[in-house]
Amino acid sequence: MWDLDENDPVDKLILQELRGEPIRFDQWEEMWDELEDEPDAAERLQAHGYTAERGQREGLIFREEFLQLLQKYDLSLSDRILLFYRLAELAASAPDQDLLYLYCAIVSDSGFLLDQNREPYQGDDGALHYLITMTGTSDLFCELQGRIRRSKTLRHIFSKNYKSPPLQANSDADMKYKVFQAYSNAFGADGSETELLNSIDDLLQMAAAYPELETIEPLFLYRAFTRHGKRLRSGTLLQMDLKSLWKYKAYRIDQDNGKNFKANLAHLTLFSSLCEIYQHEEAVDLPLCYQGFEMLSNLGEFYREQMPDDISIPFPEPMEDILLFEGPCCFEGGARNVILENDKTLNEIRLSKFRCDPKYERPLDHISVYLNQNLEELINRFWHADDETVKTLCNQILLDSKLPARWQPQNMQELSRFLATINNGLLDAMCEYADSLLVEAGQTLLDTL
Numbered sequence: 001m002w003d004l005d006e007n008d009p010v011d012k013l014i015l016q017e018l019r020g021e022p023i024r025f026d027q028w029e030e031m032w033d034e035l036e037d038e039p040d041a042a043e044r045l046q047a048h049g050y051t052a053e054r055g056q057r058e059g060l061i062f063r064e065e066f067l068q069l070l071q072k073y074d075l076s077l078s079d080r081i082l083l084f085y086r087l088a089e090l091a092a093s094a095p096d097q098d099l100l101y102l103y104c105a106i107v108s109d110s111g112f113l114l115d116q117n118r119e120p121y122q123g124d125d126g127a128l129h130y131l132i133t134m135t136g137t138s139d140l141f142c143e144l145q146g147r148i149r150r151s152k153t154l155r156h157i158f159s160k161n162y163k164s165p166p167l168q169a170n171s172d173a174d175m176k177y178k179v180f181q182a183y184s185n186a187f188g189a190d191g192s193e194t195e196l197l198n199s200i201d202d203l204l205q206m207a208a209a210y211p212e213l214e215t216i217e218p219l220f221l222y223r224a225f226t227r228h229g230k231r232l233r234s235g236t237l238l239q240m241d242l243k244s245l246w247k248y249k250a251y252r253i254d255q256d257n258g259k260n261f262k263a264n265l266a267h268l269t270l271f272s273s274l275c276e277i278y279q280h281e282e283a284v285d286l287p288l289c290y291q292g293f294e295m296l297s298n299l300g301e302f303y304r305e306q307m308p309d310d311i312s313i314p315f316p317e318p319m320e321d322i323l324l325f326e327g328p329c330c331f332e333g334g335a336r337n338v339i340l341e342n343d344k345t346l347n348e349i350r351l352s353k354f355r356c357d358p359k360y361e362r363p364l365d366h367i368s369v370y371l372n373q374n375l376e377e378l379i380n381r382f383w384h385a386d387d388e389t390v391k392t393l394c395n396q397i398l399l400d401s402k403l404p405a406r407w408q409p410q411n412m413q414e415l416s417r418f419l420a421t422i423n424n425g426l427l428d429a430m431c432e433y434a435d436s437l438l439v440e441a442g443q444t445l446l447d448t449l
Contacts, residue, residue, distance in 0.1 A: 041124035045131065055127020059112065062134055066113050069102045077116055080330045081383065081430065084437035091444035100445050101141055107438060108136030109328045116332065140322070144442070147316055148449045150291045157212045157292075158246035175277070176200050182273035183225055186266045192233040199232040206242075217281070218274035219289040220245070223296065226267060246296060253302040264302050265311075272311045290315050319442040323435050330434035335427040338390040339420040346416055351424075354417040363407035364421060370401035371425050379433055382426045393426070394419040 045055060070077070073094075075086055087106070090099055105113055112121055112129040121129055179200050180193075203224055207213045213220050223245040225232060251267070252260045271293060278284045290313065294300040300315045329335065340346050354360060371378060381393055398409075398418055409415040 041128040045124060045127055050127060050131060052124045052127045055124075055130050056122075058134075059121070059127060059130030062130060063113055066102070066105055069098060069105075073099065073102070077114055080114065080328070080332065081434050081437070084330065084434050084441070088437045088441040088444065091441040091448070095445050095448045097449070100144060100449060101137070103438075103441055103445060104140040104144065105133070105137045107323065107327060107442070108140050109133050110136075111328070114328055114332065144446060146287075147291065147446055150288050151295070151446065153288060154216075154292050154295060157216060158243075160210075160212060162206070162210055162213065162242040172204070176204060178277050179204070179221060179274065182270060182277060185273065186270035187225075187229070195233055211283075214283045215285050216289050216292055217284055218271070218278045218286070219292045219296075221274055222267075222271045222293070225270060248295075249297045251297060251299055251302065253298055253305070261306075264299060265306075265308060267299055268303055268308065268311050268313065272313050275313070287314075319439045319446075320435075322442070323438055327435055327438060330431055331427075335431070337420055337423045337427065338387045339394060339416060339423045342387070342391075343416045343420070345413065346420055351417060351420050355421055355424075363403055363418075366403055366407065367397065367401045367418075367422060368425065370397065371422075371429065374400075375429055378426065379429055382430060390423065390426075391419070394422045397422050 042052070045051065073086075073090055075083055077083065083106070087099075087103060091103070110129050110132050112126070112133045115121070120126070176197060180197055183196065183200075200221075203221055207217045207220055227245055227247075227249075251264055253264060275286055275289060279286065293313075294315055303311070303313060303315065304318075304321075337351075340348070340351060355364065378393075378397070382390070385393060409418050
């Protein structure tokens with residue numbers, strides 16, 4: 001699929017032109033001036049203390065180590081989708097730190113590691129590709145290792161059998177009122193201020209009695225408030241089962257019945273406020289709290305979908321989102337649209353105009369339904385198809401989708417555009433399948449290591 005990015009200066013003008021808005025010559029000039037102002041490869045290398053020679057030398061060592069890891073797991077670069085499939089299998093059957101590092105290198109690769117054609121990776125540009133890949137691999141590896149460590153810590157905390165300790169003197173009064181205010185702002189106090197304050201005092205003393213709970217005190221308080229709200233308001237909080245705090249809770253986030261959105265937002269508001277209260281407490285590990293919140297409910301997903309303006313919570317980035325920015329293309333050298341390449345009357349802009357034309361919206365949706373209903377079979381047929389087989393397959397999909405007569409292509413020009421769009425749909429399906437394999441592999445490694 002040919003995707004255009006509104007944030008890319010070239011794509012932005014192309015999209016403007018596709019919308020039928022004329023582009024003045026001075027706009028193109030300004031865009032090229034903007035691009036010329038960006039540092040070139042040599043300048044970017046120099047900023048990191050590199051020369052092309054050093055980059056090439058270290059890059060070759062880095063790639064050789066990468067190839068050795070591939071050999072260790074009997075993996076090949078000849079078929080990237082098969083490579084991703086085998087990664088997912090290995091993540092489930094033989095997870096270890098080397099496999100995690102190999103996964104991070106593949107996900108972070110800008111082409112330097114996976115491309116078998118080495119010609120583009122010479123000189124300053126080649127050295128820069130190495131630097132980008134090496135830095136991305138290292139950063140992602142450290143990030144995922146941190147998540148794995150935090151998951152192990154959280155599982156240990158959640159598995160412990162905490163008993164309510166004998167209560168001592170009252171806790172920090174200032175902290176108690178801050179926590180009370182956070183709860184009241186999110187849910188209201190229901191006229192039970194005394195009981196609420198007493199329960200909060202009990203909770204703070206519980207957390208102080210156990211170093212593990214103190215480490216995740218904002219999460220502990222949040223779960224106590226939202227899982228045992230009635231006890232908290234009645235002043236009988238000490239009778240609660242602490243282990244029940246760590247049971248997963250799935251909230252209704254897929255539709256709003258008038259209450260769901262408001263209730264979910266209240267939960268996020270409370271958790272965010274508690275984290276803000278504890279942000280300067282040395283004993284509290286906020287990243288641990290964020291990850292624990294993600295592990296215990298689906299409200300992190302709700303947060304990412306809704307992105308409320310007045311709440312900012314740095315939850316761990318899902319594997320799907322990492323791949324949006326990091327994931328490699330499943331086709332070496334980029335995806336090929338066979339129909340477009342073999343039809344001299346077609347180009348990317350004409351094809352995009354066709355796809356965006358309201359006249360063709362319903363027939364293309366009709367074909368998409370057929371593609372989605374037969375996705376697995378069509379992916380398998382497209383995977384290793386040569387050019388002629390791709391053409392045959394696209395024609396067959398057009399026939400098998402059973403377009404009503406009024407939507408059928410009326411001439412060769414329309415036919416070629418339908419077929420090229422189907423070709424794009426197959427390429428998209430392959431890329432989505434490849435991404436799903438990488439997401440599966442990464443998530444499995446996070447869950448099993």
